[in-house]
Amino acid sequence: MTQYVPSLKPCSTTPNTCDHASKVHEVVFFIAAYLVALATGGHKPCLESFGADQFDDNHSEERKQKMSFFNWWNVALCSGLFFGVTLIVYLQDNFGWGVGFFIQTITMGASVLVFVLGRPFYRYRSARGSPLTPLLQVFVAAITKRNLHCPSDSSMLYELTNSEKLEGRRLGHTDRLRLLDKAAIIEDGEYNGATRKNQSPWRLATVTQVEELKLIINMVPIWLNCLVFGIGIAQGSTFFIKQGSAMDRRVFKHFEIPPASVYTLTALGMIASVSFYDKVLLPYLRRATGNERGINILTRIGIGMVILIISMMISALVERKRLKMALQGKMMNVFWLAPQFLLIGIGDGFSLVGMQEYFYDQVPDSMRSLGLAFYLSVIGVGSFLSTFLINIVDYVTGLKGGKGWIGKDLNHSRLDYFYWLLMIMVVLNMCVFVFLAKNYKYKTVHRSTAVGDSCNGEKTEEMASV
Structure with missing residues (x-):
């Protein structure tokens, strides 16, 4: 438009004699x-x-x-x-x-x-809300549980099972930034599955969510x-x-x-x-x-x-x-x-x-x-x-x-x-x-892989670095 509309051109004169654009x-x-x-x-x-x-x-x-x-x-x-x-x-x-x-x-x-x-x-892919909210929830949960001791066995940390609905892929646990692992510590009274399910996400996070913040x-x-x-x-x-x-x-x-x-x-x-x-x-x-x-x-x-x-x-x-x-x-x-x-x-x-x-x-x-x-x-x-x-x-x-x-x-x-x-x-x-x-x-990540190139429809899960 700046080249064809007269009022928007750099100058009203010819370009070669234009000292300052309008x-x-x-x-x-x-x-x-x-x-x-x-x-x-x-x-x-x-x-x-x-x-x-x-x-x-x-x-x-x-x-x-x-x-x-x-x-x-x-x-x-x-x-x-x-x-x-x-x-x-x-x-x-x-x-x-x-x-x-x-x-x-x-x-x-x-x-x-x-x-x-x-x-x-x-x-x-279906929208799942703000991706930053789960990261903030992990941070808040880790600060809240900062006085707790992390278990030596990472399997004792909270994670959804294969049968439970999980958004995205499950991530494997890493030993770095262990302070954040405290967000996934299961406190007393949370060992019951129904109790954990109703637990506030600002208080208890999954291992996958913790690893995403890492x-x-x-x-x-x-x-x-x-x-x-x-x-x-x-x-x-x-x-x-x-x-x-x-x-x-x-x-x-x-x-x-x-x-x-x-x-x-x-x-x-x-x-x-x-x-x-x-x-x-x-x-x-x-x-x-x-x-x-x-x-x-x-x-x-x-x-x-x-x-x-x-x-x-x-x-x-x-x-x-x-x-x-x-x-x-x-x-x-x-x-x-x-x-x-x-x-x-x-x-x-x-x-x-x-x-x-x-x-x-x-x-x-x-x-x-x-x-x-x-x-x-x-x-x-x-x-x-x-x-x-x-x-x-x-x-x-x-x-x-x-x-x-x-x-x-x-x-x-x-x-x-x-x-x-x-x-x-x-x-x-x-x-x-x-x-x-x-x-x-x-x-x-925990990745589902078809067995036998999907010929029999069976699947297995494996850990893989990406």
Whole structure:
């Protein structure tokens, strides 16, 4: 609308002579930008968790397909990103922003229509109220019973039996955060089943509810650790592109690619790494390790962090070379940035997909959408922290009349120093991550599994880490 409605356009004059955008245009522009952010935060975690919920955890083949879901989800996202920073950017540069926005509007409308038409075929999970209430009940019950002693045998703690109605899957007991186990202690007078059934949930919780709270508490250090990684990957869509704008972007004699289009290399790197992992590495790793996932989730995230470190190192070396050539009046070709763009995309294929799996699988079953919101917050908060770090670095390095590392003109900045700083931060963060990963206990569930591939309809229950 800001491109076609005269009163909403940036200026009443021609764009080339427009010095300041009108206030009406600024208001409409920022409303649109925040609506995009609101829509992304609202639909993306829900849609992704809804897609993963279409697979049955108790069916071995569907469970394996579910582990590949996040891989192909990201392939689809990167394919959209590829067309967005190539075709759409080209149309916007050559035919106007209105054309690009109109095509995206039509595409989103078609996507919503396809989603709605599939409603009769989806699997739905019944709503069970707020997922935060049971966690708060465990906390209150544990504080109330803080003076009681936990039994040495965890089987003496309260848990629903198989014959009783249980919402979600039963979780296995862990020995960590034993203080919370007190919420499941059966007090005198509660040994009768009917008495326990009528007991207030703010006084007595099940082992599964206690373990769900433990999962959230154990997830906090991993989330905080991933924020530093979020700072690193934020450079791919910011300073990497800014580097490209200061380089020779001519592909042919009369064809110059837009700076944003260089970001397609990140999408291609992620598509390649995810496809290779799912179709080549994963089957081999399953046979070699006997693990359905091939490798543990945190191991996959760690591999992505290592690749990010290499990407930061290459970025610093390339920027240093670019600065030397700029001082000589020369311009480097933009494809010198290809290694760092590709590497950050390959790393995302391990780390970002791993984070999606982690924040989906390691939260309580009733909090999967919220878990994927935690994943998105890693990227969002990481971007804010990146801006905060840039401001601090610019202020500190510019003290006492010094030459700041980060300026509007890259040729008079030292962006390579900033990349080295990021690399050191990610290395230190990686050391903490390794410690957390080694001591992390994955969620264990009581899972119903069909005997004989369901040929005779008999089922058995087993404990499994996910």
